Amino acid sequence: MTKSFEYADREIGSKEVSYAVSNVVIGLGILTLPASIVVATNSSDGWVSILLGGLIAIGFAWMLTRLAVRFPKQSYRDIAASLTNRPTANVLTLSFAFYTFLYVSYEVRGVSSISKLYLFDRTPVEAICFVFLLVLVYGVSGPSISLLRLNLLFFPIILLILTAVLALSAGDFDYERLKPFFVTPFPKLLIAAKETAFSFLGFEILLFYNLFVNRPKKLGKAVFIGMLMPTLVYLLVFLFVVGVFSTEVVANTLFPLAELAKQVEVPGGFFERFESVFFAVWVMSLYCTAVMAFDVTLIALQSVFPKASRMSLIFLLTPFVFLVAMQPTNLQEVRLFSEWISYLGIIVAWVFPAFLLIAAKARRVKPDA
Structure with a gap:
């Protein structure tokens, strides 16, 4: 018996x-994080704060994963209903939907503002926002599985262009700008880690895409x-942005990574404005982020x-977005x-699900039950 074409299946690996x-x-978040941390x-x-924030986020991601594994092929609302009751599950799910709705709005505005600043300086923000939103509507009109597989196409390109930016900036990197080391009091590092943790929001989408995972044990x-x-x-x-610009410059720059891309010069003069290529590719990442958040909503x-x-x-929802x-x-706003x-x-997306995991452990709900 021949196996059906893998991508025809409504599952993800x-x-x-x-x-x-x-x-x-x-x-x-990657565009604004360096400036927030340096300040x-x-x-x-x-x-150090980025590493601490990453560890905190990975810890919550592990908890959400353990929750999802205990309820394979179920959505967040079904999981919450199994552990509490339907009214509570509805409140938790609607609060999650409200959060992702605001998240989409922020991403749309962020893309519009950055595009106007670096790409379309004569185009009104409202027009850029409207066009980007239309593309989002087109994306979410299709099945969720297609959006998830879109990452397989875009994400390697995004990593490639980011690697190119860092590699082409290596000549301007000065190790001395990173000194001195370990001069920040630990309480300040923890406060900065909170800012970093904000930039790790997003992985909670797995609570809803758990419906499509074909191998829960590998989640x-x-x-x-x-x-x-x-x-x-x-990291x-x-x-790199500190090593190239110094902490003083980064602290007074809105989007340090964007400025890093602007000062990149490609050998041979193939691209006179490399930042245009960078932003064209980076919009792919922002599109994937926004469209998945809209889909989860x-x-x-x-x-x-x-x-x-x-x-x-x-x-x-689109007019309200x-x-x-x-x-x-x-x-600033x-x-x-x-x-x-x-x-x-x-x-809504980290603490509440963590309490649901505690409830699942208290009820002795085992993985793949």
């Missing part, structure tokens, strides 16, 4: 999970690899309101908006 987790985590720490000690390894890649990327980017709402069609929810995305009037969403995400 370990590679899709790892790529999806990495892509959704890296997103927009909160001394010298180049921010790498833990896939998520660990998916979280390890952003941690290493954050490398931070050390729809899955969450449909699990609570099963009679609501996917397209109806899309047309209902646009309106919320347009509320911040400047980049966009950053504040991001901070509010991050606090909400920590509570």
Whole structure:
């Protein structure tokens, strides 16, 4: 008997999970993280905070994975209903949907603001936002499985362009700019680690994409690899931008990685504006992040309101995504908006599921039960 074509199956394997987790985590945070960390720490000690934040995020990712493994092929709402009751499960799921809805709005606004700053300086932010939102609507109109497999195409390209930026910047890297080492008090490192943890939000999508995982027993390894890649990327980017620009310059730069891409010169003069290539590719990452968050919002709402069609929810939510995305009037308000969403995400997407895992352990629910 011949096996059916693998990609015709409505399931995903370990590679899709790892790529999806990495892509959704890296997103927009990598552009702003170095500046936030440098301000909160001394010298180049921010790498310690990034490592601490990564370990915290990996710890929560492990807890969410253990929860998902105990309930294979079930959505977050079904898991919560099994451990609590339907009204509580509905509240937890709707709060998660509200968080991902705000997350989509932030990503849309972030893409629009950065695109206007570096690519389309004469185009209104509203127009960029509207066009990007239309592309998101097109993406979420299809099946979720297609969006997850899109990461297999985009993520290697994103890693390639990031590697190129770092490699071409190596000539300007000065090790002396990283000194002195270990001069930041540990309490300040912990405070900065909180900022770093915000940049690791996103892996919680696995609670909903658990529906499509074909090998639940390998979910833990896939998520660990998916979280390890952003941690290493954050560390490398931070050390490079500090080594190239110094902490004083990074602290006063909105998007240090973008500025690093701007000063890159390709040997031979093949690209006069390499940052245009960088941003064109980076929009792929931001698109994947936003479209998966939008998709999770729809899955969450449909699990609570099963009679609501996917397209109806899309047309209902899209205008509100646009309106919320347009509320911040400047980049400072966009950053504040991001901070509010991050606090909400920590509570709704990390802490609440962690309590559900405790409940599952108390009820002795075993993996693959």
